[in-house]
Every structure is written in structure tokens, then in C-alpha cells.
Amino acid sequence: xxxxxxxxxxxxPLFLERIRSQLNDEKDYIxxxxxxxxRIVSSIRCNTIKISTDELKKRLEKKWEIKQPFxxxxxxxxxxxxxxxxxxxxxxxxILGYYYIQEIASMMPVLVLNPKSNESILxxxxxxxxxxxxxxxxxxxxxxxxxxxxxxxxxxxxxTNLQRCAVTNSLVIRQTGESLCKKLVDLDFKLDKILADVxxxxxxxxxxxxxxxxxxxxxxxxNLANTQKxxxxxxxxxxxxxxxxxxxxxxxxxxxxxAIISHLLENYPVxxxxxxxxxxxxxxxxxWKNEVYxxxxxxxxxxxxxxxxxxxxxxxxxxxxxxxx
Ligand SMILES: C[S@@+](CC[C@H](N)C(=O)[O-])C[C@H]1O[C@@H](n2cnc3c(N)ncnc32)[C@H](O)[C@@H]1O
Numbered sequence: 001x002x003x004x005x006x007x008x009x010x011x012x013p014l015f016l017e018r019i020r021s022q023l024n025d026e027k028d029y030i031x032x033x034x035x036x037x038x039r040i041v042s043s044i045r046c047n048t049i050k051i052s053t054d055e056l057k058k059r060l061e062k063k064w065e066i067k068q069p070f071x072x073x074x075x076x077x078x079x080x081x082x083x084x085x086x087x088x089x090x091x092x093x094x095i096l097g098y099y100y101i102q103e104i105a106s107m108m109p110v111l112v113l114n115p116k117s118n119e120s121i122l123x124x125x126x127x128x129x130x131x132x133x134x135x136x137x138x139x140x141x142x143x144x145x146x147x148x149x150x151x152x153x154x155x156x157x158x159x160t161n162l163q164r165c166a167v168t169n170s171l172v173i174r175q176t177g178e179s180l181c182k183k184l185v186d187l188d189f190k191l192d193k194i195l196a197d198v199x200x201x202x203x204x205x206x207x208x209x210x211x212x213x214x215x216x217x218x219x220x221x222x223n224l225a226n227t228q229k230x231x232x233x234x235x236x237x238x239x240x241x242x243x244x245x246x247x248x249x250x251x252x253x254x255x256x257x258x259a260i261i262s263h264l265l266e267n268y269p270v271x272x273x274x275x276x277x278x279x280x281x282x283x284x285x286x287x288w289k290n291e292v293y294x295x296x297x298x299x300x301x302x303x304x305x306x307x308x309x310x311x312x313x314x315x316x317x318x319x320x321x322x323x324x325x
Contacts, residue, residue: 007210008033015203015216022252022285023304031306040207041309042083044099045107045130046075047165048137051098053077059093069104070278075137076107097164102130105204105303105310108277109197109248110134112301112317117142119192122184124177124235127154129161131197136167145170146191148180181234190240198228200249200256204312207305225255232260236268237324245270245318250311252302254288257314261300262293269322272296275315280307284316 008016020029046053053074060066065080077099079088088094088101110131115121115138126132127149136145147162147170149155155174162170173180177196184190201221202212228249235245249256261284264270275281284300286293303313 005210006037007206007213008037010210011213012216014218015213019203019252022254028306032304035306035309036206038207040103040311042079042088043102043104044077044079044088045102045134045137046077046099047097047133048075049141049166050096056093056098059098063091072278073107073111076104078104095164097166100130100133100161100165102134103208103311105279105308105313106130106250107134108279108301108303108313109195109246109315110138111277112275112315113193113195113244113246115139115143115193120144120146122146122148122180122191122194122235122238124148124181124194124196124231125150125198126172127151127158129158129165131195132158132170133161133165133167135195136162136165136169139169141167141169143169146173146180147171148173148175148177150174150176177231178234181238184238191238191243192240193244194235194239194246196231196235196245196247198224198231198247198249198256200224200228200251201253202250203252204250204303204305204314207311221253221255225259228256228260229263232264233268236264236270236318236320239320241320241322243320245320247316247318249314251314252304252312254285254291254293257302257316258284258286258288258293258297258300259291261297261316261318264318265294265296268324269320271319271321272299273317273319274299275301275317277301277315279303279310281315282307284314 067078126147132147281301284297300316
């Protein structure tokens with residue numbers, strides 16, 4: 001078993017200070033540090049386009065111990081057996097597209113989006129395709145699914161994953177999310193639902209990418225926040241009235257999370273919706289440094305690693321309530 005790099009030991013002190021000030025108390029902070037220094041749980045999501053959850057479980061139980069943590073979502077599986085490096089990716093069931101290797105917190109935004117077979121859905125920042133393939137499963141491979149990604153290298157990984165998982169209701173586009181949304185608006189092609197799983201500083205992924213805490217910088221956060229704001233505003237414009245926008249990041253930084261949602265709530269016809277998930281979540285933060293956010297950001301969901309033994313995530317669930325000029 002490879003040695004684990006401890007993301008907390010090597011962390012930039014500013015990263016730790018910022019996390020400490022978001023948490024309830026010292027005990028909570030110590031628990032965050034403890035869990036962040038442990039290996040991430042191995043989880044997969046059954047690709048129900050290709051195989052039933054029962055059939056996959058039966059096959060995998062011949063080599064691994066499998067747990068299904070959520071009764072309502074049997075497609076979510078945890079591998080309890082100790083795995084060799086790369087073992088999940090090399091397994092024949094993975095190559096055949098029977099499952100997608102996906103961290104459990106990363107499955108939550110699509111559960112909030114709740115895709116349906118007859119809808120038109122845009123995945124605005126889609127590569128490598130964890131959430132696009134999850135959306136396609138929930139749509140029963142029907143309806144219209146647009147998967148957009150700006151990076152050429154990552155578009156090819158996205159396409160490979162869609163092919164491996166036999167997703168046939170999708171169209172892959174390579175654009176910046178902002179310009180794609182503008183073009184869709186010009187064509188008067190508005191979507192029922194949009195997932196904006198935007199590029200972020202990745203503070204929630206430190207268990208699998210421990211170097212994130214060493215490379216931490218507030219400048220990076222502020223630059224990303226600009227991109228995220230443009231992506232979110234343009235996504236909102238490309239939605240039908242009464243359409244759904246799910247905004248998510250795998251970071252804890254309020255500048256990339258509540259600040260963006262607060263801006264939308266204060267400037268656009270949008271309502272925030274309650275989120276109900278099979279994981280423990282905490283409400284959005286209403287104050288950060290000198291900023292006070294719209295009080296409704298409390299309805300956002302913060303997922304901390306110490307609450308569910310997962311990675312960290314942030315999710316906001318919005319409904320567009322009127323036309324935007
Ligand atoms: C958090 S990742 C998306 C992960 C993906 N949703 C999944 O679950 O597999 C963010 C992605 O956004 C892409 N990206 C960065 N800037 C973008 C932009 N302006 N428009 C669209 N995508 C962008 C990045 O290349 C990256 O692949």
C-alpha cells in the first residue's frame with residue numbers, strides 16, 4: 001500500500017486558518033484535520049444503462065466486499081475490501097462500463113438536479129464526465145443532454161467515458177460555458193435544467209489530492225470566483241423560466257460558493273430551494289470576512305469530510321423565476 005501524503009501536515013497555514021474559522025469549534029476542526037489525513041473511501045456508481053445494481057453487486061461480490069450505503073440509491077456502492085493501487089480502474093467490470101469510479105459527495109449535485117427522461121439538460125463544465133454519466137443514467141439515456149467542456153484534452157476523456165458507459169442521449173461540445181450559454185440564448189434554445197459544476201480551488205478534494213493544501217492561494221480563489229460568477233450568470237440566462245440551476249463546487253471557500261449565490265439572489269430573478277440529501281449537510285455561511293451574504297444562502301448545502309467520511313462539497317439549488325433581459 002502506497003504511503004499517504006498528509007495534506008494537513010504540509011498545509012499552507014492560511015488554508016488551515018480559513019477552515020478553522022468556518023467550523024463550529026476546536027473539536028470540529030480537529031476532526032476535520034483527522035479525517036482529512038486518512039485514506040478516502042473507495043466508492044463506485046453502478047451504470048444502470050448497462051447493468052442492474054443487483055447484477056453488478058453479485059459480480060463484484062465474487063472479489064470484493066460491497067456495501068450499499070443508501071437504500072434509496074442502490075447504485076451507490078462502497079468497496080470495503082482493501083484494494084491494490086489502480087485495481088478499481090483495471091477491473092473488467094470497469095472497462096465494460098458497468099460502473100463509474102466516483103466519490104460519494106461528488107454524486108450529490110446530480111441527486112439535487114433530479115434529471116428526468118423527458119428533459120433538456122446542460123452539464124456546463126462536464127469533464128471527465130462523472131456527473132454527465134450519472135445524469136444520463138437518471139434520464140434512462142433519453143431526452144437531450146448537452147455535455148460541455150472547455151479543455152480539449154479533457155473533452156476527449158469525457159467522450160471516452162460517455163462511450164464506455166454507452167451514453168447515447170448526449171451531445172459533446174467544446175466551448176467556454178459562458179459562450180455556449182450566450183449562443184444558446186441567441187438561438188432561443190433554453191434548457192429545463194443546468195448543472196454548473198464549476199472549476200474551483202478543490203479544497204474539498206485534499207484527501208485524494210493532498211498537494212492542494214500546499215499550493216493554496218487566495219489569489220487563485222479570487223480569480224476562480226470571477227469565472228464562476230460569469231458561468232453562473234450565463235447559465236441562468238440559458239434556462240427556461242421555472243428551470244433549475246444546480247451550482248456546485250468541491251471547495252469550502254465562501255468566495256467561490258455563497259458569494260456567487262448571493263450575487264445571483266440579489267441581482268437576478270431567482271429563488272433558492274431547500275436541499276434534501278442522504279448525507280449530513282450544513283447550512284451555507286452568511287458572513288465571511290467583511291462580507292455579509294443574502295440570508296437565503298443558508299439553504300445551500302455544505303458537505304464537510306468529517307460529517308460523512310467523504311470529500312467536501314458545496315451545492316446550491318436555484319429556480320429561475322422570470323425572464324432576464
Ligand atoms: C470541477 S471540474 C468538472 C467535473 C465534472 N463535472 C465531473 O463531475 O466529472 C470543472 C471543469 O470545468 C472546466 N472548465 C474550466 N473553465 C471552464 C469554462 N469557462 N467553461 C466550461 N468549462 C470550464 C475544467 O476544464 C474542468 O474540466
